[in-house]
Amino acid sequence: MRYAVLTWIAVAACSNPEDPPTRSTLETDATTYVASAASTPGFDYAFSIALTLRNTSEWVIRVSRCTATTTYPVYAVESRGTELAAWSPTVTCAAFGTPYVDILPGATHSETIELRAPWQRQFNGQPVGAIEGSFYIVLETQLCPRLTASGQCQQPSREYVISNNFTVSR
Numbered sequence: 001m002r003y004a005v006l007t008w009i010a011v012a013a014c015s016n017p018e019d020p021p022t023r024s025t026l027e028t029d030a031t032t033y034v035a036s037a038a039s040t041p042g043f044d045y046a047f048s049i050a051l052t053l054r055n056t057s058e059w060v061i062r063v064s065r066c067t068a069t070t071t072y073p074v075y076a077v078e079s080r081g082t083e084l085a086a087w088s089p090t091v092t093c094a095a096f097g098t099p100y101v102d103i104l105p106g107a108t109h110s111e112t113i114e115l116r117a118p119w120q121r122q123f124n125g126q127p128v129g130a131i132e133g134s135f136y137i138v139l140e141t142q143l144c145p146r147l148t149a150s151g152q153c154q155q156p157s158r159e160y161v162i163s164n165n166f167t168v169s170r
Helices: 002-013
Strands: 024-028 032-034 045-055 060-064 075-079 100-103 108-117 133-144 157-162 166-169
Touching: 024 133, 024 157, 032 045, 045 060, 045 133, 100 108
Parallel strands: 032 166
Antiparallel strands: 024 045, 045 108, 060 100, 060 133, 075 133, 133 157, 133 166
């Protein structure tokens, strides 16, 4: 369900004919990860994943933080299978007023996030979604064709950048 919503939003947000054809790429630091016991209460498994975002466009790409006090961007984890991903998405992010990082044309930016699972449980405590399998990350960015002298993005549009596939085992 979340994937369908993100897909619809991504298609609607990328329909501007003036958008450059290729905006950015998102890569993980590995293609396989092993989840270990989580140290955060409420979660069973965790692992860190490093992401590299490459700006291949002629526009500035803005990556917002989830909140003013967090260091990670707005993202979702999606499963390549039929089941939802049990890995933690950023579902409680602020809508406005968060710090951001601007990535200039041709530049790269790295982020490291800790994925934790399960982020949701059934009434009987069973995890919702897949912990093991093939996944990808969807990173929310903002495209800025022009920046004002004060750094405001003029005529912004959203882009949802999809990473390469990666496999998680326990």
